[in-house]
Amino acid sequence: MRIGKQDNAHTAIATSDAETITVRGLDLCNELIGQIGFTDYFWLLVIGKRPSDAQRQILDACLVAIAEHGLVPSVQAARMTLAAGPEAWQGAVAAGLLGMGSVVAGSSESAGRYLAKVISEADASGTAIEGAAISSLKRLKASREKVAGLGHPQHSGGDPRANRLLELSDSLGISGRHVETLRTLAKHSPVIMERPLPINVSGAIPAVMLDAGWPLEALKAVPLLARTAGLAAHLYEESLRSIGFIMSHHADLAITYDGPQASRAADQNKGR
Structure with a gap:
């Protein structure tokens, strides 16, 4: 076209x-x-x-799982935007959503595409999921890339949200090849990548949603919708008792300037 x-x-x-x-x-x-x-x-x-009853329950669970997770960057951006423009709710919501990329919240899409790629490689080569997963992990290790859907800076012992979603998917009879692929990657990644990499919620969501029949191209819609609900809560609270400028002030205190110093007029005038 x-x-x-x-x-x-x-x-x-x-x-x-x-x-x-x-x-x-x-x-x-x-x-x-x-x-x-x-x-x-x-x-x-x-x-x-x-949706079927099972599809509704798993989508509902995914939305609940990630609607709220504290003062993450997207929430801070939204709250500081509202503090600066109290009338601009739409701008504050947009500020929070615009930062949902490959690192925060939008990472579900990256993980989903990675799972689909591993499955596609297995199908193309006629090998089992395990063989394709191991080969993929070795390539990521060689190129020093991260494994999408695995690892978490805070929940290093295992993301409880991911564990619950996978348990629910199993009980609803939804778990299929995407969940299998995710679990296989999690099984072999500690040895191949040489560090603990538990399944995170951004890996669990695409695995269960894709197995439930949700389209890969619309995966990002799930975290976007969920986080919009969380942002609404933060913005309402921000309108009642603002912390936007407090966060901004603490950020200013936490960052040290290491650029060149400006010349002082008084220094330039010495000796005149």
């Missing part, structure tokens, strides 16, 4: 006329409002059909 030209100008998500609003083929007012929970609606909006 050429830039600026759309040959297929269509959407299958929603439409409306003078009497009705249709979302994914359902009447918004008569079939959805008051008839469907938001987790189900999120699944319906993205995928186009309602």
Whole structure:
């Protein structure tokens, strides 16, 4: 498709006329409002059909697992933005979401793509998941790259959120090749990478969601939606008792300037 030209100008998500609003083929007012929970609606909006009970439960669990995790960088950015512009809730939410990249929160997408890559390599070579996982880990070790979905700076003994999500996935009958691949990587990584690398929540979420049928291309939507809820809580609290400037002040105290010193006018005038 050429830039600026759309040959297929269509959407299958929603439409409306003078009497009705249709979302994914359902009447918004008569079939959805008051008839469907938001987790189900999120699944319906993205995928186009309602989730099964198991799919709803695992998506709900993933959203709950990462909606809140304290004063992480995205929260600090949001709270300091609101402190500077109390009227700009939308700007503060955006500030918090814009920093969700490959290191914080958005790392679920990276882990999901890595799991899919290992599975694809196993299928292409006709080998078992274990062989593909070991080969992949050895390549990462040689190139000094991190293993997406493994390791945590705080939960070094094991991320309790990840453990709970995987347990729930097992009990719901969701766990499949992605969960298997993640567990295989976690099994062999301590020896190959030569350090403890427990499964983290950013690895567990894509594993269980992909096995549940969620599309790889929409993985980032899960942490984005979850953290928006957490940001709303922090911004409401920020509006009642602000700590944005306190955080800013402590950051200023914690950072030491090591650049060149400006010349002083008094020094320049000495001897005149």
